[in-house]
Amino acid sequence: MVSTNDYRSDYPNHWCPGCGNFGILDAMKSALAALDLPPEKILIVSGIGQAAKTPHFLECNCFHSLHGRALPIATGAKIANHLMTVLVSTGDGDCYGEGGNHFMHAIRRNIDVTVLAHNNGVYGLTKGQASPTSMEGIQTKIQPGGVIAGAFNPLAVALSLGAKFVARGFSGEGEQLSNLIQAGIRHSGFALIDILQPCVSFNRLNTHKWYKDRIEPIEENHDETDLIAALQLTLGADDRIPTGIYYRRESPSYTDRIDKLSEKPLKDHRYRPELLEALLSD
């Protein structure tokens, strides 16, 4: 049996004390252990930002890539070896800003990766500028008059693009978050888990308490297969922020739909000169 200890890394952690990322890291370890997935079976791909440093802080295969580019890296890796469990550890700036185009199209492809989007509404690594999910009007050193642009709604966007697994968690609700990550990994296809988290250094508005006062588990009678109901949840009629699985429906993933991959991963094929010879003599 895999335990959370198997994921323990000796690499010194770089995050600020009290950062919401710690809760997410613990939930990841507990989810992976609960699924009995050892480190050698998983690949974590990340972009740039504090969330993207996550794979250094647990034992795993990892590709810590460029700002915004985690999803195309993960897509290529998954196509080469679709037997890997691929997680993407990313942030609001990384995934919804710099990588926005990739986010849209990874959803359309329904590539089988589980995206953990650490969403703290602010750029931490570059010290406190607004992010795509910053609330309108929020003041920063770069936006002293308040953010003019409206906040990006990742869940609504994902649903409208046809995402088949859309969930929201909170870094301060470890058990629920672990369950969401497990469900995301078990889901075959693109899974988005937007994880709200405080930034203790730069976001003075959306604090741990601020979230605690607003989050609320989705009601039990919510139908996870009802797209319109899911969309309504994302649009937030009041101050409450629902957490849990907004929408879930199984559908063949990108790699499921490529016949060539049914037998074995692309990487396990061997070069066969006769195949090329046949084409050359055609």
Added chain:
Amino acid sequence: MTVDISVLIGGEAGQGIQTVGLLMARTCHRAGLYVIAVNDFESRIRGGHSFIQLRISTRPVHGPPQTLHLMVALDDRTYELHQPDLTEGGLALIPKKDDADTIAQHHQCKMVDFEGLAQKAGGRILTNTVAAGTSLALLGAPLDLFENVLKTTFDHLAEKRLAQNAQAAQYGYAAAKDETFKWSWRWEMTSPKGRLIDGAHAVAFGALAGDCRFSAFYPMSPATGIVQRLVDMAPTVPLVIEQAEDEIAAVNMVIGAAFAGVRAMTATSGGGFSLMTEGLGLAAITETPIVIVNAQRPGPATGLPTRTTQADLQFVIHASQDEFPRFVFAPGTPFEAFSVTARAFELSDRFQVPAIILVDQYLNDSLFVAEESFEAPEAVTPFTVTDDDLDDAKHYRRYELKDSGISPRALPCNGRALVKVCSDEHDEEGHITEDAEIRDAMVEKRHAKYDAMRRHIRPPEVIHAGSDILLVCWGSMRGAMEEAVNQLRADGINCGGIHVVDVWPFPDAAVSEILANAAQFFVVEQNRTAQLGHLIRQQTGYRYTDAVLKCNGRPMRAGEITEAIKTKLK
């Protein structure tokens, strides 16, 4: 008798000009003739002016056509534009008109009712076949040969459509009955001289010979043809192709796939390459082997989308922030495109560095007769390791320091070895570091590869070594350069040529040795600033005497080179 004639077929985009060119090129090729077919088209779907020009010869030809002997004008504009190029005694076929104007009465013109004959055979769509038929009839090609080419080219068509094509061919032939063409010759059927192939197809074959398993791309002229060829061949080989949302995604998908264990490639043009530059650096610092084909077109920005250039040499050698080893290749012929692409995959994998292949619109889109044999390699060596190759898989370090600079590359989720790669500067395990000593060690490790990489670089090809005057070129200028050298020699000038294919790491020693013995050398390039000339000076200290340059997007012809050289030698 030596035949070396040129035929131009022109009309509006959407009239199927390329099909006429393809049919004629195939007919010539099948008769055992040499042929080059150069496509010239505008960046539009309908209208405008596009043409294909064939050079047909009984002897090997390498460069683009020079004089024009026969023109097939499917619209008036073609005739107006190209009439001045028609050589003395040449002939133009123009569409039939009711009000025969002055053009039609011109002694070099013959009116053919291409469209009427096509309608009679079954529909307007057959206009191409009629035009090809009339032209081939004038050249002296046997009708049954053309009919066979039609059968194989349109083998996907229904029986009825095939019969209509055959009918259109016969009408086309009949229309030429009362006309004589000065350069018509007796066709002696010999076996085909090699493979009729365009550069794009050759690159695609080369990718398969390099065991390419994945390609991601974003459509961009003139690179799309490469991916189209891969798609056409993909059903029978383990190759997955994905159209990405942009070039940034394309290169990163390729990096992800290569990291996870398959050889992978993307193809683009300069604009897309600009977007991929970020990914190029990622491949470099993570030491992930990838192949990027840059099919050059004139720029900057959008430039001339469907035309040719050689202006990205210095760009791709230097692209990305900071410094790292890479390979850059510039094949000059379809066979070189094939073999160099396969080598690029091998060398990129061996050294864990990016490899860039520079082709261009002229090489990619033109048909050539390649006499070399395209062979599938018997085996492809993988350069990755598994747990069994490692002393201690549990403590595997992706960036273990080695004198060669090459750390054993394991694959993720392929055993107990955990693979960590990182775009930050990293330590041997792949973790982020800011340690000054480790940074130095990692920079040295990456650059240490250059020594062995240089040993895999091939010296340039030399034509007429030891000549006083050398023409030096790279990439697709090869054919025109060779032809120019031969013309200059025929004119009594002691002239030779150098063609550089492996451009980076630059073959310093080999080039120095060749240049040391030449009195003068001229670079011949399709750019504004003599980029190879500067590279040679930087790498060898030798300064080019002068440069023959062209950057208007049209391929340079041998005649332009010889004229320029003669002027410069005066």
